[in-house]
Amino acid sequence: MSFDSNTPLAALVGDVAAAPRDAGERLLLAVQGVPSCADKDARLLYVREQARSVAAVALDIHVLLTNNRLQNIVGLCRVAFESRINLCAAMRVPDFAAQKFIAQAQSNLRELEEVANGARNPQIFRQAFEHHRQLLQEMRQSYCGVKERAWKIKEAAEAAGLLDDHNEYYSMLSKAAHNTPAGLLSKEEPRVMATSVLRLLHDTLEAAHCLVFFRERDDATPQPVTLHWEHLIEPLEALRQQYAVMQSRLGAMLSSVPG
Numbered sequence: 001m002s003f004d005s006n007t008p009l010a011a012l013v014g015d016v017a018a019a020p021r022d023a024g025e026r027l028l029l030a031v032q033g034v035p036s037c038a039d040k041d042a043r044l045l046y047v048r049e050q051a052r053s054v055a056a057v058a059l060d061i062h063v064l065l066t067n068n069r070l071q072n073i074v075g076l077c078r079v080a081f082e083s084r085i086n087l088c089a090a091m092r093v094p095d096f097a098a099q100k101f102i103a104q105a106q107s108n109l110r111e112l113e114e115v116a117n118g119a120r121n122p123q124i125f126r127q128a129f130e131h132h133r134q135l136l137q138e139m140r141q142s143y144c145g146v147k148e149r150a151w152k153i154k155e156a157a158e159a160a161g162l163l164d165d166h167n168e169y170y171s172m173l174s175k176a177a178h179n180t181p182a183g184l185l186s187k188e189e190p191r192v193m194a195t196s197v198l199r200l201l202h203d204t205l206e207a208a209h210c211l212v213f214f215r216e217r218d219d220a221t222p223q224p225v226t227l228h229w230e231h232l233i234e235p236l237e238a239l240r241q242q243y244a245v246m247q248s249r250l251g252a253m254l255s256s257v258p259g
Contacts, residue, residue: 007190008253009190009191009193009194009250009253010190012194012246012249012250012253013065013190013193013194013197014065015246016194016197016198016201016246017062017065017066018062019201019239019242019243019246020058020059020061020062020065020197020200020201020204021058021059021062022235022239023058023201023204023205023208023239024054024055024056024057024058024059024062024204025055025059026208026232026235026236026239027051027054027055027058027204027207027208027211028052028055028059029226029228029231029232030051030208030211030212030225030226030228030229030232031048031051031052031055031211031226032226032228033211033226033227033228033229034047034048034211034225034226034227035227038225042097042098042101042142042143043090043091043094043096043097043098044225045097046086046087046090046096046097046100046101047087047090047091047097047210047211047214047225048225050083050084050086050087050090050207051083051087051207051208051210051211053079053080053083054080054083054084054087054203054204054207055204055207057076057077057079057080057083057200057204058080058200058201058204060076061073061076061077061197061200064076065197070188070193071188073193073196073197074173074176074177074192074193074196075173075176075177076200077173077196077197077199077200078170078173078174078177080200080203080204081169081170081173081199081200081203082153083203083207084162084203084206084207085153085156085157085160085162085165085166086100086156086160087160087207087210088160088161088162088206088210089151089156089157089159089160091160091210091214091215091216092159092160092161092216092217093159094216095143095146095147096151096156096159098143098146099146099147099148099149099150099151100151101139101143102136102139102140102143102146102148103148103149103150103151105132105135105136105139106136108132109129109132109133109136112125112128112129112132113129116129153166153170154166154170157170161218169195169199172192172195172196173196173199176189176192176196191254194250194253195250195254198243198246198247198250201239201243201246202243202247205236205239205240205243208232208236209236210225211224211225211226211229212224212225212226212229212232212233212236213229
């Protein structure tokens, strides 16, 4: 079923189009308020990167919705969903960020080696390979004592306290994002589209909330990561209320739609 612009679900998607932009701008403001000293702290650096990823998706989604470019929206929503999971996991697991940085560096090396082995002029890629190998070596020295490991998204969700969210949404977002027969059919399916866009709004607000109320544990005292936290509390609360209204509308619509 393609996206029918005359349905109540389509109207909801249209109404929510501006909200990801507003939430993304607030999240970027939070990111900009993270002190520069975060560059020397793996966890804060990673949290900032993941928050910026969520904000970028939110702003892109606004542009795509307002221009009726719907094909890649669900895939982008999945990117933001994964970034929020990783952000929250980094908050709760002290070595998570360093482990992710090291794992990414190892992945870069493997990809460069594969490219170099199949290239007509492998020397160019060999030089890049040696550069990244040196970077990995320096990273291991910087994060000395960190046990190296790869994190699957479900493991990260469990560490982040978001396993229920993962189980409820990740399969849907993944199936719709891929160019499989199921994905091609559901990319613009009204229920999938509306659910994904509202999920993005939720993830963007939660990512901003994390920077304003950074906590390693649920019972810990909030420690703002961003210097702009005072300017963000009121607009974030207003957007939360807007999200709650839209989520209620979606719930009512879905309960009345057969199948």
